[in-house]
Amino acid sequence: MSSVTNSEVQLIGRSEAVRTILTDIDCAARSGAKVLITGETGVGKEVVARLIHQRSARAASRLVTVNCAGLPDSLLESELFGHVRGSFTGAYRDKPGLLEMAPNGTVFLDEVGEMSARMQVVLLRFLETGEIQRIGADRSHTRVNVRLITATNRDLPKEIASGNFREDLFFRLNVIRMHLPPLRERIEDVPLLFDHYLTYYCTQHRVERPEVATATLDALLAYRWPGNIRELRNVAERIALKSTGAVLKPTDLPSELIRTSEAVAAAAPAVGQTSQVEDMTTRMLRQGESFWSAVYPVFMQRDMTRDELRRIIEIGLESTNGNYRLLVALFNMPPDDYKRFLGFLRKHSCHLPFQRFRTITRTPRNFAVAG
């Protein structure tokens, strides 16, 4: 549940979002202020916490990671603050807590949103005084100088509203806030990440690295990645384990990815026949061209019918499970274009209701291989 590490970490990506994250990391590293990192599971919260530590003046000291989820209060409190001999059954000797083990270093409290109400009070008291009181001791034992970085995939303001998280603690933790967007909102990072992890695992498992077919890459781009980068990393490892060195086809991908790939294939040109719709979708889905340069001018010059535009939108919605925000990324537009894009569709009566494209998907919280 906890680790003390200084190993190298990498933040891969070329999206605007990743560039912003890197700038924010450097900015956070220059100060000693508390950082709260939010984002869905597997988006890289721990990677960011480690980079902040490694690039900070505290890098020579330790980074201690404590996962607050799934531990009874007494264990978590003892891990963090330590205990004195005889304070509970099995406490044979005094034991320092992890906070004491990182003097002048950083403590990363992961899944802080899972802390019980009582532990939230204990943490708040520590943040107010900087004093460590071991379990069973009647006064504080010492003061420590540690920097606190916390992370959660919960929506803390919502948790506060429903009475599950203390507002005063939130304000203490939320000094520098970094929100990491899900992978589907920075889909342009997928090829780079997949390439990196495929090479990494093929080298590790000593197998030949396969070439990735264009249709396979399309399937990776069209997928929603509910488990974000951890899920992508696991997919790359599974593929590496099965690799024979042959070109990687869409059918070699896990089934949940193939379903999306079929929608993309439906948009691919059939032999000997390329319609306007097929040509446009190919340019966007395979060649990375933006909707604004591929489709928009043609439609505005009336070289494309509304029905053709609707069909293009339909193909996009089929690939993204009815999600217009994802469709914006799929059609290579920056996230900020979302409103403009929907406005354009509405103006020309091409805004299709998304509901019929929705299928029920489960959002797994944990994947087999923890990163």
Ligand SMILES: Nc1ncnc2c1ncn2[C@@H]1O[C@H](COP(=O)(O)OP(=O)(O)OP(=O)(O)O)[C@@H](O)[C@H]1O
């Ligand atoms: N930008 C990135 N470049 C390379 N690898 C990444 C990147 N972001 C995340 N990873 C990898 O993805 C995996 C998940 O990242 P991490 O553990 O930091 O996610 P998390 O947000 O803490 O997830 P959780 O909420 O489930 O704890 C790790 O193996 C990490 O190395």
Ligand SMILES: [Mg+2]
């Ligand atoms: Mg984590």
